[in-house]
Amino acid sequence: MAEDAFDTGALIASVEEVLADLLDVRAHQRIADGDAEVERRIWSTARSLGWLSIGVSEEKGGLGLGAAGIAAVQRALGAALAPGPFLPTLAAAQLLDTWPAGGDVVADLVAGEASAAIPADFGVSNHISWDGKQLTTPGKLLMFGAPDARFCLLPVRSGALLLCEMDAKETRALDSWDRSRALFEIAGASLAPLVAGDDRQAAHLEWIFLLLLAADSLGGSEAILAQTINYMKIREQFGQPIGSFQALKHRAANLSADIVTSARIAEQAIDSHDAVAGFWSRLAKAAVSETFVRTAGEAVQLHGGIGYTWEHGCHLYLKRARLNEALCRSNSALRDAAASDLIGLLATGVDVMEIAA
Template sequence: MTTVEQKNPSSGYAMTTLPNEYGLMGAEGIGDLVKRATSHAPIATYVEEPEPPISWSAIADAGWDLAGIVEDDTCASTRDLVAIAKAWGYGSIPQPLLPSLLAKRLAAAAREVDGPVTFALPLGDGALVPFGAVDGIVVATALGDIEGEVTGAPAGEVDGLDLVGRGIHAPTATRFTAEAAREVALVLAAEVLGGAERLLADSLSFVNEREQFGRPVGSFQAVKHNLATATVDVEAADTALIWGSQQEANAFRGALFAVDRCIDAAEIAVHVHGGLGFTWEVGLHFPLRKMLSVRRIIDRLERNHS
């Protein structure tokens, strides 16, 4: 992507479409980790296995859960976190990297924890604790410049929508400052953007291999048009997250727009797979269900913090 700078009238600083070196290196490192761990095998082959393809120790030993912490007045910007989250989302790995990264960035109590940390996201009738079903995980009670602590994950019903997130339902949400809520929304949306990019890549591979009437189905004009539309959706989502990450007044708007475009792209991916797209074994539903879950969470965050 070509760097494009423009003046932000509300703050006076120059914006760029690209993350800084921190974000570029982080996204590259995470992308390489995901690629080596999964070899881009179908998501369905590993997402429900008892042991994820990337262990928590591999994440912690490399310090990825600490990637957002401020040290010596330098740290990843929100734009950098968007790039890192997108690279992580491409793999649909059932590990609490992003909740831990955000919690340790935004809560002093969470930074004292060696293991994984998560938080409780608001829903209309309670909260959702991403990876609350993971053994040994703790929950930050507040994110942002407000006092909080970490507690054990509450007992609750397992979430049936986001199967990658392995969440549980809880009665009380974590308290967020408006700034923290915006950053969480953008990172969650960037994660599902990575999933949308994965579904698009899988769809392109599928239509070039699948044949009908002696020709790859990707050669049919209707299929080309659908995939072109999905490509535009994914690019629009990416642009919206860049915009939202650098203009805080538009953070929720950009995140919601991005997730909606990702859902559109995912639905096209299911469609171009034909009847196979609806089967559990193909696994297209794993990123799609996460998108639907994130959509409702960001909507609630915006309601609570606009």
Template sequence: MTQERIALRDTVRLLLSRASDVRTAMESELGYDPALWKRLCSDIGVAALAIPERFGGLGAGIAETAVVLGELGRTLTPAPLLGSILAAQALLACGDDDACARLLPEIAGGRIATLVWSDAQGTWGHPPCVANGQRVTGQAHYVLDGDIADTVLVFALAGPEIGLFEVREGAPGLVRTSTRTLDPTRRLTTVAVDSPALRLGGDLTSALPRIRDLACVALSAEQSGAAAHCLNETVAYSKERVQFGRPIGSFQALKHRMADLHVLVETAQATAEAAAEADESALPVLAAAAKVHCAEAFQTVAAEMVQLHGGIAITWEHDAHLYFKRAHGSALLFGSVSNHLALLTSSRRGGTR
């Protein structure tokens, strides 16, 4: 963590501590707090961090964006950042400077964008949509903020190629349906499209793995931040909860359990940071490793948070169940742990992805 990233982290953390109301946001019609999102974008520039300056961004990178996502994960703040990051990276990969100059400054300013990509099985490989000329047809699932996005970008098969297509807001044949999910703090949408669309750039077949790698890097930062918060809350509670005349945190068995959780959180944060700093050659392996380890660490720490908080943790009023649900929901996003373990195994054997 450089001094600049520490300052960014502290600024985001201060704003979220003052303005983030998770339950009100997740229960609202939009699923997030527009006023808070506006402040995150205008005051801090969170949506502009990974966008080059020539396209209206701040010219930082994924590592800086990961710092912000870690803080959003720590508080479970619903915010349309992850989907917008993916859409922006797809635009940058398409090589269409005119499209980038038109769309990226708006995304940097806070316009919500989404990337339509995954099929019904949650496979982030070949897209389920098909392009026939300037028309895209198909149905994608688990689309981040797909029901509220102003800019809708679609990966679609175009003959032997995979193209990126822009479907205009309000286009005929564009149907966006909110999906009820385990995690109430993350909006996912089923997007059906049978609409005219504008192709942006050329063939993105070779770019898809990198975009998914960046998605995994971003998600692992969010997971590691949430896991760290779960541990901190659990340690604090163990110092307050008294059983048999003494704080439960003083019992050796619980000390051992929390020491193990500490190791998990520290290694998860280190793995997420390494993936965010990776160069192009190391990115595939480190992104998959971060996805696997941060998902498993978050699930473990969230489960222990529930166990060590006792009965209070299974009430709706306590936030433990929200972290538990986020842990299991995010573990499946951008591919399951087993899927990424297979990618790691293939990489070790010298195979292709």
């Protein structure tokens, strides 16, 4: 199936419909309380429906929908606050799809037989070196993914990327405010490098990571705003719905406008060609994750007293938003890098209109 021959909205809606049956308020509370059964059910469902193979080429058992496909799936996962290592696994499968030596690993990932992990902070790559035989790391590495992941992708100082096998016995799960995704530590010395990609692969992985963080944040923003507006229609004060109060309507309208703007930046990142892909993905993650934080924070307030309770889902969206904001690189660092990208592009004679094309 061609990457440009599918309806993104239909794909998002189909994933959201399935997740709606699996993730109700009680399920989210169980996840927050540390119950892993919900995550296992969702992962099993994703395996059976082929979500993990969305972006992978048909030659390797996927649907060939590329970056647009995995971004659509991640957007739906974010809207539902779906737990599990979907983001790093989708990113790894998409990247390894282009590696001649990555076939067996891709097969395991798309089948859901294994998951992957990636560094939570890509700045760590400045402290990791690989000379073809010896991997040198700064001790413990903070990773994003399931502690029992079988594989991880590790960017190194040269810009290359290592595919490593992990030993789950060497990992240590960390507590996080967002219980729907996992962070863990692992000693670099316990990683077993399997194959190394070329000097462009680390940048390619970062592009995919940023793109999926933006998609997840966009889905979460849309979902919590929709819930908030619905609540404002039925919650009454002074004998009328609070959604009829002009000040509150303006706050909701401003959030909606922010989300539309952020969505366009994310779409630009998906559609951009290689020369400007890094520039747009950095701007997309920074813009959309900040919109998610702002929308979730406003949702807590617009729900009134109930928005502050453990039983309500507002805090779950805010926690996911805050983790998305922190992952990969800080938003200020991303904007600085995007500014440098822009200067470099203009210096090579690229027209401003080409950057937005």
